[in-house]
Amino acid sequence: MSENQDGGVHSAAIFDVLTKLCPDDAIIAVDVGNNTYSFGRYFETKGQRVLMSGYLGSIGFGFAAAMGAWAATQDFEQFAGRKVISISGDGGFGQYAMEFTTAVKYGMNITHILLNNSELGKISKEQRAGEWPVWETELHNPSFAAFAKLCGGHGKKVTKPEDLEEAISVALAHDGPSLVEVITDAELV
Numbered sequence: 001m002s003e004n005q006d007g008g009v010h011s012a013a014i015f016d017v018l019t020k021l022c023p024d025d026a027i028i029a030v031d032v033g034n035n036t037y038s039f040g041r042y043f044e045t046k047g048q049r050v051l052m053s054g055y056l057g058s059i060g061f062g063f064a065a066a067m068g069a070w071a072a073t074q075d076f077e078q079f080a081g082r083k084v085i086s087i088s089g090d091g092g093f094g095q096y097a098m099e100f101t102t103a104v105k106y107g108m109n110i111t112h113i114l115l116n117n118s119e120l121g122k123i124s125k126e127q128r129a130g131e132w133p134v135w136e137t138e139l140h141n142p143s144f145a146a147f148a149k150l151c152g153g154h155g156k157k158v159t160k161p162e163d164l165e166e167a168i169s170v171a172l173a174h175d176g177p178s179l180v181e182v183i184t185d186a187e188l189v
Contacts, residue, residue, distance in 0.1 A: 007185030008117065011038030013161040014182055018113065019044045021168050023083045027051065027069045031062030031088035033122040034186070035115045039087055060095030062088035063112055067099060070108045083172065084109065090116040090141050097147065103177035104152040111171045112179045114144050117186040144181040154178035 015038060022028070022043075029051040030039050036052065051069060053061045066086035073082055093114050103110055119138050128134060148155030154174040156167045158181065171178035 007187065008183040009158065009161050009164070009185070010188040011035070011115065011184060012042045012188075013164060014113065014115065014184070015039060015042035017164040017168055018085075019046075021165070021172060022046075022048060022085065023172075024048065026083040026085055027066075027073070029062050029065035029069060029084070029086040031086070031092035032057060032059050033089045033092055034117070034125065035062075035087055035089045035092070037122075038115070059092045060088075062086040062092055063099060063110075064096055066110045066112070067103060067108060070103075070110055083111065085111045085113065085172075087113045088115070089122075090114060090118065090144065093144065094141070097144070100148060100151045100153060100177060100179070107176050109175060110177050111168075111174070112148075112177070113168070113171075114179060114181045115184045116141060116144060116181050117184045119186055144179060148177070148179035148181075151177075156180050158182045 011034075019042075024047045026048045028048050030036050032053060051065045063086045066084050070084045073080070073084070093112070102108075118141055143157060145155035145157035153176060154171060155178070156171060158164055158167045164182070167180050171180045
């Protein structure tokens, strides 16, 4: 299995690196969509707490749930210092992207891993499975890494698998909100 094609980085490469770097006591909030399937398929848990909305179709859950997890852990000594990580696709993050400014305002130490394939990939996949034409799933996105920086957080865009480890390492070490935007291929789930 190739780790990338012309369309972007394979999800297996992303979650291989995240498995290696993620603290064992981290809290991970996962959105819905192809990113969730990839997380379940490729991420190897080592005791992390995983928050997800399952099959409720609540696109945009990941970053908002991470904000809630961060806020909930601030008053409890046993949770102090736990890393909070959120994972979403570009469609999910786009639902509540402006909440990144709230994370900056309150110094929320959240690392967001954004898989950007420029489409609502899960919806496209369902349309293909139903033998329908793919309709209205393509997205026109800004640079989410640049957006994170403009909001006052840390942002880094990754287009090659060999750049993943450094980008995610730096984001996890950042004190405050950070976002790693990985350009992915919608066909490589």
